[in-house]
Amino acid sequence: MNDDGARRPPRPARGGGRRTTGDGDGQWLADVAAGAARDAGNVPVALLGDYLPLLADAAIAGRKPERAELDAVEALGRRAAEQGISAGRVVQLYLSAARRLWQDLPEVVRSRDREAVRAAAAAVLQVVDDAVATLAEGYAVARRDLVRREETLRRELIDDLLRGDSDLGALVGRAEPFGLDLARVHQVALAAPSRRLPDTDAAITALEAVIFDRLGDRDVLVATKDGLLVVLAPADATAPDGTPGRHDTPDDLGRLMHDQLRRLPRGRPWRIAVGRPHPGLYGIARSYEEAREALTMASRLRVSTPVVNARDLLIYRVLLRDQPAIVELVHAVLHPLTQARGGAEPLLATLQAYFDTGGVATETAKRIPVSVRAVTYRLARIRVLTGYDPADPAHRFTLQAAVLGARALDWPEQPLPAAG
CATH class of the missing domain: 1.10.10.2840 (PucR C-terminal helix-turn-helix domain)
Incomplete structure (x- = not known):
């Protein structure tokens, strides 16, 4: 009895006796769940849901999970993605739980013959296979939804930043999740493909990988706009380890982008234009307009170099004034x-x-x-x-x-x- 008079479920003995998935197994399964959570780096136990009872029923009674039970596992996969837990850790949680549960089962099935043990193992593995596959599917669906939402937010944010006439207070809050400090000095670089923009996800991923490595993921935004790749980066960049960034001039950002993009199978030859660095929100829009003008002028002037800088084309702005x-x-x-x-x-x-x-x-x-x-x-x-x-x-x-x-x-x- 516990303090409030309720009957406490007995903990199954380690020395033998047939375990079932009844009320008496609550503590046993709870121990298995807690151990699996530790193995996976303290992933929340709640993400297991009814997975352990499914395994126990499969091992002891050979019961297969119903569709509704697998749907519940899929929902847990979606929840893990929404909580920002990596797919590897969630899968590790499920595999570790199955391993820990099976380690106790031989005592339960020891009296059975070899075929019965083999059938129990097959039933457990089938549940693991179905559950992990369903878990991963739910996780992937949630991640795709999150990526779509983030991409929409990213595109809307970059549009408002480059337009330069949005409300500063509202933009500060929207920029914060992307790691942007609008008070810093930024510059905008544009990449134009020779014909049409290739697979945008591949191009953005390629640019993000190299730019984040050089400049860190703070105050850097990579997106698309009007058929161009847009990179917003700090002019006073620091590397991820806190040391000064490895680009000393605005041209370095352009060359960094070009070196990466020219490796893509489509889109070549690329033309990169880099706007001058300017402070604040309106400086971002100004740098963007300079980069667009530089792209236009480079085309008209038939510039042979793949990277152009707005600073080098200021004479044309003077002429057209x-x-x-x-x-x-x-x-x-x-x-x-x-x-x-x-x-x-x-x-x-x-x-x-x-x-x-x-x-x-x-x-x-x-x-x-x-x-x-x-x-x-x-x-x-x-x-x-x-x-x-x-x-x-x-x-x-x-x-x-x-x-x-x-x-x-x-x-x-x-x-x-x-x-x-």
Whole structure:
């Protein structure tokens, strides 16, 4: 009797006697459950549910679990996933419980013949097989649901962060579960595939693995937006061990991303653009806009390097700040090139390569590529059509500024905007 007068279930003796799954086995099964929980790293005993009685019934009576009982095990798998317990520990809990229970069963079935013991073992293994498979299925379903919910929250958060006009107080609370401190200095990097974004899960997983390893998982967010991969990272990063992060310049983040993405089977070649670091919530949106502009400019300028930095393209923002003036310059200086056979583009490409190589005709020929004679012929045609000599230092600045403006405006691919 216990203190309140209720009858305490007797603990089965260790020395023998037939155990059943009746009330007298409560303490025995509780001991087995507690031991299995310790084996699995102190996983909650409640996650076993009625699994141990199912095993005992199978061993002693050969009873198979009913569908409703397996459904209950599946629900326990979902609960384990929702509680953040790893799948390995939950499976270990179930396997350890089966092992501990079976260690006591030989005393129960010792009087049976060999075939009866074999049948009991087969029945127990069948229950273990069914229960663990059902447990894992429930766990996987719950994890998929959690991943979908997290992905939705991640996508909504990144959209609001990059837009820059959301309520700061609300965003702080939403960003905290993702480890983002919106008061820090962040930068945004964008990755554009050559055609279409490949499997997003694989791309995000690949980026997360390498970026988390280099920068840690705090203040880092990887997502997709408008067909691009987006990486939000701290500019003053620290590694997971607390030491300074291993990227010293904004370009390092871009190179880190490119080195990882180019290994993916699809999406190559990738173009990476990195915005400048800025503090606070609105700095994130500003860095994102700079990265988008850098992607656009890199395409228009036909930049050959796979990683571009917004800092290196600031001249184009300066040029476009007074768009009417740059439109007038391009029209006045370069529009006569449209009279050439083949249009303005070959001559414009020659001018750009000529300036990029420091005015060296042989290097220009390699860059385009054409013969050196073709380069000298085109430079002469430019001088005749525009009245500006690319080799004359007094003319070179005007021509180069006009070329930069033409590329920024995507001319002659697109018509010049109307002067306003």
